[in-house]
Amino acid sequence: MTTVHIWGAAGYAAAEAIRLLHAHPFVELGALESRSHAGEALCDHFPALRRTAYRFSATGSVRASLAAGDVVLTAGGHGEAHEAVPAFLEAGARVIDLSADYRFDDGVAYGLSEWNRARIAAAELVANPGCYPTATLLAVLPLLSIAQPRQLIVDAKSGITGAGRKPNVSSLFAEVAGEIRAYGLDGHRHEPEITRILRERDCDVPLVFTPHVVPLARGMLVDAYAVFDRAIAAAEIDAAFGQAYAGNAFVTHAHAPSVAAVAGTNRAEIRYDALGTTVRAICAIDNLGKGAAGQAVQNLNIMLGYPEETALDALRVVA
Amino acid sequence: MTTVHIWGAAGYAAAEAIRLLHAHPFVELGALESRSHAGEALCDHFPALRRTAYRFSATGSVRASLAAGDVVLTAGGHGEAHEAVPAFLEAGARVIDLSADYRFDDGVAYGLSEWNRARIAAAELVANPGCYPTATLLAVLPLLSIAQPRQLIVDAKSGITGAGRKPNVSSLFAEVAGEIRAYGLDGHRHEPEITRILRERDCDVPLVFTPHVVPLARGMLVDAYAVFDRAIAAAEIDAAFGQAYAGNAFVTHAHAPSVAAVAGTNRAEIRYDALGTTVRAICAIDNLGKGAAGQAVQNLNIMLGYPEETALDALRVVA
């Protein structure tokens, strides 16, 4: 039984992690620290957690209750983890950070589970990937074994929970319903994260990345278009995909990748089409699942030596 | 040509009034005052106003540009109109206040257009009714000519724009989609407004009022259940309804009142059923239309002697 604390527990991804860990057979939840909601019941803030008795704890509570061997999930705003994580590590805890703070740090294991298991298993600190990079890299990385693309174009569609739970006008129901909008057109945080991981794998392809918000709460579909100098054969892709993901529980091929099929799960569905010199890869994930809390729990399972599917194998509800 | 100024111009109802007045043949828009958005273009805040060149003006701009004979629509937060309106009246303007500030003031004309035309036409200051009272009173007032109910139960369902454009967690897309919730269960501002108008018409019935938010941006359906001491005949209701609304453009009977049929319009659709000693009245309006901006423009037409339908006769879009 491992104690898992959540630092920055009041956001959507943190709440989803709490939901998953609540049902985890080898884990118990410790402090659920939230600066803004200290002392309040989670069930008053998250209808999904209605039957639970959890309460947000005060600033400093994770640090105070931490024991060596515990795990901390840090889910604060970007920029905040840098201040909190070192003390957790010093106290002997292992940390999975859901923010962007450590994703550019060579000394930290990048938590794209299927591509970095060995480092994650041994890591003291895991930088959990962003939702856009997760979907993009899962779809694109297998292709790199075939050839170097000359241009990569990533067109991503996300549910609004990706924008977090901070109340902004642009996240209001009346602004999101009936709208499709591209954003971050002058530079999005996730673009360098994708580029960095590609470069680590010797792929220095120019990337055009366009994120969009569409009217749903959770889920993400990424269309990645890789333009090559030669035509790629379907058989080459099949082989590369098989090599990359054979035996993996969460990343599977689908004839029609579907957000409704992966929402609420840790799964990714991918389809490839070889279209002349362009390969189109379509990947569906849940931005709060495989794109955040689900992958964090998967990484926790890897770190602690539990079967990877532990607490991640439930079917999602129908409709 | 009358100049109409908007005071508190950054909310949904104000923007909808601007949309309507933009197409009004006998009106030109004056100052569009907003404390929070002074100097900014409306088209940057409201996609619906994209083709317009309007800009929010600074605090004090309405007062500064006001001329006798102008009209001011005050659409600030509840409590704010009390401070601004007296100066507008002193300057010789006529005022239509969309807040609750003057709805309980005997000296002010209550702007339920179909029931108060004479006073509205002559008024210097009109208190535009709330959306819930509008739908409720349009449905219930005709029944009072038949008999006194012993109990009135009003169950209302509203789109989220009724909560305004202030960014609150409870108005976020991810909180509203998939949710149906009753609110204001320990007392809602609109309850005394309904009760007051009923009392003015010698109806002192106990009222149970339950507002709900459902997942759509605009529109409202109110089910009013009036319990009487005797059975009411359908013919009595037909007669009362005909007497109340014959010849009115905006209030019509419908076999199946539909929010989709009235959204974007100033119309109300009503259906009655005589069910033993209970009469059920179902009324659909647009909370931003007949429940706010539409009725304000209707009242403006009444005040200025224009045909009531001026700028209010467009069909809404299909789907």
Add this chain to the structure above:
Amino acid sequence: MTTVHIWGAAGYAAAEAIRLLHAHPFVELGALESRSHAGEALCDHFPALRRTAYRFSATGSVRASLAAGDVVLTAGGHGEAHEAVPAFLEAGARVIDLSADYRFDDGVAYGLSEWNRARIAAAELVANPGCYPTATLLAVLPLLSIAQPRQLIVDAKSGITGAGRKPNVSSLFAEVAGEIRAYGLDGHRHEPEITRILRERDCDVPLVFTPHVVPLARGMLVDAYAVFDRAIAAAEIDAAFGQAYAGNAFVTHAHAPSVAAVAGTNRAEIRYDALGTTVRAICAIDNLGKGAAGQAVQNLNIMLGYPEETALDALRVVA
């Protein structure tokens, strides 16, 4: 290990039952009979069942594979169960029928779990209640121990899955989004079901029942207004509620009953307000959960002697 067959397996409620039973530790799924989809994979029709290998089986397959002691969930259209169920019973199976076919049959156990456990436990055939009657009766039945109401008004709001998966224009996305509509105003199937159960408990109150569709896929909120001849005290209601539901896992009091809190679960959240001679009871359930598949599984647990929460205790996803 009990084998559970589904007859009429292609609807939303059937698919949700399959989802729940897939995770049930003491049950294995048998034939999943569907006239229209025989031979097809469930994962191709229901994204939620993507990871499963289930296939619809052909007409007659349930009857052919049935063994004494099996359970059959019949989830066909209303009117169809009458033809199929007798043969299942003759073969020694126990049956839970999700249609309306047996809800008016005195010899059949009415499956409102919390109010009829003993009969359900012993029954060969259980008539699973409709979603509207479930929410209504859970809220209203405790009040009958206090006094007889003189009028009962039930105003219900439902997600569109209640209309089933048959493709009708009125269930299209473009017709439901942006719409609130009352329906069945000239008589709804669920009205006599509610009345019948109330009469069984010696309550012959006149009922006004108004169902509405609002723009969400699943979930239901019912506002029941019971008008009495005397004022009811809050303490009386508290006592009656406690007597009715103390120790029950699925029916709980909530300050603000929330569809988002019960969607995907078998739970019901109820709130009462004593408002003079009227008591308002607000009840939130999932129309496919406690209103259909969830209650069917609960009844199955009761019939088979398993703990009632078996396979029904998962938290729903966040957002």
Add this chain to the structure above:
Amino acid sequence: MTTVHIWGAAGYAAAEAIRLLHAHPFVELGALESRSHAGEALCDHFPALRRTAYRFSATGSVRASLAAGDVVLTAGGHGEAHEAVPAFLEAGARVIDLSADYRFDDGVAYGLSEWNRARIAAAELVANPGCYPTATLLAVLPLLSIAQPRQLIVDAKSGITGAGRKPNVSSLFAEVAGEIRAYGLDGHRHEPEITRILRERDCDVPLVFTPHVVPLARGMLVDAYAVFDRAIAAAEIDAAFGQAYAGNAFVTHAHAPSVAAVAGTNRAEIRYDALGTTVRAICAIDNLGKGAAGQAVQNLNIMLGYPEETALDALRVVA
């Protein structure tokens, strides 16, 4: 005053055309022929047309009531116009066909208004473009004056009304809400339409076209990525765009193209980004507006010599 008949009047695009033409000052509506709904009132099928008295007329009614000089909008299913249009032309009518039937016919004017005004003005028969080709071509055609792209990738997101009003399971609310899905991955009708028009302009670029459905009723956002052999400068695009659309009312540049800004209108909003050798063009239109009925009315105005904005200049509703 020109009489305009609608043939195939029961779909979303036809209803939207009726809405627009209802307010057209120089047009009166004639026969509204529908095989399936003959004799029924439009207001019973389309809430948006509630205040109108139009009725669907029977098969043959357009032909029977046609006079030389009339206009017919044909909006039947694809494949049906070929059978009906010749008789309309013989009778001396001019025809605007909203189906795909004539879009590949060299003798027919392709109705992309801004790019083909002269031919449209003189045409007896106009093939109104599909929604995806409209958005794509409006965005891409200006670029062809700069250089030939080596690869064109079009990633399109559409509201569900694009799938029409036929009741299919895949268009049900419960299937569309919460889903993002790519479709037509093995070939989509609109792909050759785009390719054909590009070829007419001597552009033989390989096209990858990926349409998606997202959860909203109407509106479309197209991201077109044109990969060139050299870097394109922003100034080149500005010049090309200005040359293409200066003085046009409906096609404008926008910093953030928004479906909410164009829904209900005939407008298109476009933004370009020069990103190395790739140019990203984002175009927002209303699939029922500029993508269907709006453009049909624009073409009608061009054919009849009316100002292009006639009946197309209303602002859309706020929220």
